Amino acid sequence: MAEFxxxxxxxxxxxxxLAKENNQIESWLGGLKALASVVQQEKVAAFIGQSGKSASEKVEMLVDLVGLSNPNLKNFVSVLAEQKRLQILPEVYAQFQDLTLALNHTKQAxxxxxxxxxxxxxxDLTADLQKRFGxxxxxxxxxxxxxxxxxxxxIGDQVLDLSLQGKLNALYAAMTN
Structure with a gap:
């Protein structure tokens, strides 16, 4: 979702x-992945959405579910909870992952x-793709x-369609135009 x-x-x-400054990018990525996964579960999402629960209760529940021990990530979750933005954790994880890959001059395919x-x-396919895209x-x-x-x-917003279905669709489009 664009808004998220x-x-x-x-x-x-x-x-x-902050993760880069502390040389903990990979470990924080794992913590964010766990948080993003938990937040997407139906019961957890319902709990987070309850207006009767305080931000600290929500943070405590998430930290316990994930087993989060990193104080910086706990603080981050607290900030999101206070701002009523815990539902953006999956998007934060996706963007954090993209930044991590970019730091290593890598893209996800x-x-x-x-x-x-x-x-x-x-x-073989990965090697060919790396050579093709550089x-x-x-x-x-x-x-x-x-x-x-x-x-x-x-790869990002690029699509390379070498499927039989893609070729059949292209042939159909050419024949009908």
Whole structure:
């Protein structure tokens, strides 16, 4: 959601700067991932949305659920709770992850394939994509049977569609125009 992205951006940048200063980017990324996951659960989201609960009760519940021991992350969660913005934690995690990858000159690629890729296929495909785009990639794979065959790759806002379904759609469009 664009609104959450806009709201989360300054919080994320501030948190990332502090994490970088303390050389704890990776550990904080793990804590944010856990927080984002917990906040998206239906019962937790309902608890967070209750107006009768105080910010400190919400923070205490989240910290206990996640087992958060980092005092800086606890303070961050407290700030979000006081501002009634705990629901942006998944977006904060996504932006923090993007900043982490950018720091390492890496981008995240989502590879959709009709069938599961084995390790050798994934390594070859990743190497080809890194060569084509000239960047380091962290890959995530997802199976999408609708592709019929081939792969579709998303890197940021770029999409490389090498799937059979994509080729059939292009052929259909060419024939109907």
């Amino acid at each position: 992205a806009t709201i989360a951006r300054p919080y994320t940048k501030a948190l990332f700067g 989502v590879i959709y394939s009709a069938y599961p890729l084995n390790d050798a296929q994934l390594e 960047i380091n990639l962290k890959t995530i794979t997802e199976v999408d049977p609708e592709l019929i065959g081939g792969v579709k790759v998303e």
